[in-house]
Amino acid sequence: MSRRNKITIVGAGNVGATAAHWAAQKHLGDIVLVDIVQGVPQGKALDLAEAAPVMGFDLKIVGTNGYDETADSDVVVITAGVxxxxxxxxxxxxxxxxxxxxxxxxxxxxxxxxxxxxxxxxLICVSNPLDAMCHVMYAESGFPKERVIGMAGVLDTARYKYFISEALNVSVDDIHGMVLGGHGDTMVPLPSHTSVAGIPLTELLPQDKIDAIIQRTRGGGGEIVGLLGYSGYYAPAAASVAMVEAIVRDRKRVLPCAALLSGEYGYKDLFIGVPCVLGKGGVEKVIEMKLGDKEKGMLEISANAVRELVALLPYGKGQAT
Incomplete structure (x- = not known):
């Protein structure tokens, strides 16, 4: 009898609990929800489990304040932090x-x-500052770099695609593009690699509209905070679960993720958002795209912003430099 996949989500706040919801809805595996607040992970897990008869998923969903229940997880999503x-x-x-x-x-x-x-x-890192926390997880776990990944590019790309679909009044399914770099104001949307059903974006929108979409994408998280008073969680959780699904189902999906580079794009020992093939082993390949001079310059600015954060960490060379 084959065992079901096991997914642990650490942090039962808005992002963690919503990720558990999406993962259950997709039947991705048994779920363990961990949080330090007594009753919160247990209550949310029970509430979600009680939806099973309605939504039709046969999974074991538990909440805990400890870690013993997480043993032998296939994927762990860490959203903890302040x-x-x-x-x-x-x-x-x-x-x-x-x-x-x-x-x-x-x-x-x-x-x-x-x-x-x-x-x-x-391990999938969602905690902020994301790029720096990837280095923490890599150093503290001792895991190979392929099994420590940051969730940022999937979320940033989703926002980018949505804004394009909204501007053109077309389906999001037909938008193809990617956002690279660090998670924040220095992220690097790539209009030269963006298309709508194969039609270059530059043929469909004037440059000023494209520039406006890029700026809105960079400020996407802040826009939601300005409206809600706190960070968004539906899209971040969905982006995390897209990565979980690619891994547990070994889908070999090409998704932009924060990965530890070893010379790709000219960077070494730095977690930067790049196109990755995600499968059972985590990051199975980093795909190098051809970037124009302007895009290379933006990526360098983004890399420098990540370096500044990583410099605040107490890890030696070879772990987080």
């Missing part, structure tokens, strides 16, 4: 340096717990 907060007295937000240090401790601790119980798992 967002930037505004000090009610000074009005200042948590500094970048403070956020990196706070989340380094949280993500590092989670990673050690997971790695000791699921030594063959593929």
């Amino acid at each position: 967002p930037r907060k505004k000090d009610p007295v000074t009005g200042k937000f948590t500094s970048r340096d403070e956020l990196v240090e706070i989340n380094r401790k949280i993500v590092g601790g989670v990673t050690r717990e997971i790695a000791s119980r699921s030594p063959n798992a593929v």
Whole structure:
């Protein structure tokens, strides 16, 4: 009798709980939802499990405050960490340096717990600052680079494609494109590699409209925060689950993910968003695209922003440089 895939999601907040929802709906495997808050993962797991008779999925869904239930997971999605907060007295937000240090401790601790119980798992990082946290997970897990991946490009690309479909009033299914680089204001949408049912985007939209879409994509997360007062979660969770599905079903999908590069695109020992073939082994291949001078320049700016964050981490060369 074959065993079902096992998926652990650490962090039962909006992104984690919604990821569990999407994963169950896609019948991807048994799900373990982990959170430090007593009752929250248990309650959300039970609520989701009770939807099974209605939605027709036969899966085991459990919530826990510990890690023993996560043993032998195939894929682990880590969403744990704290967002930037505004000090009610000074009005200042948590500094970048403070956020990196706070989340380094949280993500590092989670990673050690997971790695000791699921030594063959593929780890997907959703925690922010994402590119820096990928380095934390890589260093703390001791896993090969193929099994530590960051979720950013799938989300950024989804936003990019949606904005294009909205501008052209066409189906999102016919939009083909990709966003590379770090997750944030320096991400690199690639209009020269974007098409609509094979028709180059540059033939369908004027440059000023394309530039506006690129800027909206870069500020996509901030736009939602401005409306909701907190970060979005439907799209980030869906993007995470797309990666989980590619791995557990060995689909060999080409998705933009934060991967540790070893010379590709001219970068080494740095997690950067690039096109990856995702399958059972995690990142099975990094695909190198031909970039124009302008795109190379944007990628370098993005890489430098990642380097600045990684420089705040206490890891030696060979782990996170």
